[in-house]
Amino acid sequence: MSEPIEEWLEELNKLGDEKSMTDKQLKIVRAASEIFAEKGFAASSTNEIAQRAGVAEGTIFRHYKTKKELLVSIVAPVMAKLVAPFVxxxxxxxxxxxxxxxxxxxxxxxxxxxxxxxxxxxxxxxxxxxxxxxxxxxxxxxxxxxxxxxxxxxxxxxxxxxxxxxxxxxxxxxxxxxxxxxxxxxxxxxxxxxxxxxxxxxxxxxxxxxxxxxxxxxx
Incomplete structure (x- = not known):
């Protein structure tokens, strides 16, 4: 688990206007960030993300309807919240x-x-x-x-x-x-x-x- 990902997650979680992510959401986003970076979006699976996050696959779909929504939930908010104030x-x-x-x-x-x-x-x-x-x-x-x-x-x-x-x-x-x-x-x-x-x-x-x-x- 790399320190840069932890730094991005910390900034993402505290800079948003909406309610902070739950512990399970943080684990999911952290695992997805690592796997998307390693394998790319198309080659990644929600089952693999769930295993690395230590949650049931169904937990992912309670927070994110699709894998695409999970990707957008990571990338779009990171851009919106980190590009100007952080990046x-x-x-x-x-x-x-x-x-x-x-x-x-x-x-x-x-x-x-x-x-x-x-x-x-x-x-x-x-x-x-x-x-x-x-x-x-x-x-x-x-x-x-x-x-x-x-x-x-x-x-x-x-x-x-x-x-x-x-x-x-x-x-x-x-x-x-x-x-x-x-x-x-x-x-x-x-x-x-x-x-x-x-x-x-x-x-x-x-x-x-x-x-x-x-x-x-x-x-």
């Missing part, structure tokens, strides 16, 4: 800071988000695996994450464009291209770079990614 809290400090150049801001973003990714990878795997397949989760993600990040980054992008250091494309396009490169770097780093015996040079790959972005966005 985005440290990120806002980075986005609200003033930077001399776009590449300086990229380095700060990478350092901040990689630390968060490594700490919460077990739970975040659920988001990564399931968001593409569930429209209600996509809507939550766009509303609670993308919209807030776009709002924070746009003024910086506008300032760098006015200074002549970034191409005069829409901030949305610049963010999309930047995010694609950064997510690709983070994904390969997580899947390959951490393996024993890997030839991955993280500093070199990070700087190459930033250089690629800066050259592509040069005016």
């Amino acid at each position: 985005m809290r440290e990120f806002y400090k980075v986005l609200d800071s003033k930077y001399e150049s776009y590449d300086q801001m990229l380095r700060a973003i990478i350092e901040n988000r990689l630390a968060f990714l490594e700490k919460h990878l077990h739970v975040l795997k659920i988001f990564i695996q399931e968001i593409p397949f569930h429209p209600e989760l996509q809507e939550q993600f766009e509303k609670l994450i993308l919209a807030k990040v776009f709002e924070k980054i746009t003024p910086n992008i506008r300032r760098f464009q006015e200074e002549g250091s970034l191409v005069n494309w829409s901030p949305y396009t610049i963010m999309r291209l930047t995010a694609s490169s950064l997510i690709g770097y983070a994904a390969v780093r997580t899947l390959y770079g951490k393996r024993e015996g890997s030839s991955w040079d993280d500093e070199q790959e990070r700087e190459a990614t930033i250089a690629f972005i800066m050259k592509g966005l040069a005016p």
Whole structure:
């Protein structure tokens, strides 16, 4: 049972507007979070979740009508209650800071988000695996994450464009291209770079990614 999952559950249970979860609900959500992260939603069964939670399978269906409802009860509230006050809290400090150049801001973003990714990878795997397949989760993600990040980054992008250091494309396009490169770097780093015996040079790959972005966005 990992500490990050315990941390998320603690925040989830105390930040909600509705009544706190019962002990059995906490056990169910904890077990489901672990199994969804390990195996993915489609390959998980309510029987397996019940066994790990130490409850009868019928107990799950007394709280959640379907496995999908259990997934949404974990992911959607976590986004709604944790993204702004918890997940985005440290990120806002980075986005609200003033930077001399776009590449300086990229380095700060990478350092901040990689630390968060490594700490919460077990739970975040659920988001990564399931968001593409569930429209209600996509809507939550766009509303609670993308919209807030776009709002924070746009003024910086506008300032760098006015200074002549970034191409005069829409901030949305610049963010999309930047995010694609950064997510690709983070994904390969997580899947390959951490393996024993890997030839991955993280500093070199990070700087190459930033250089690629800066050259592509040069005016």
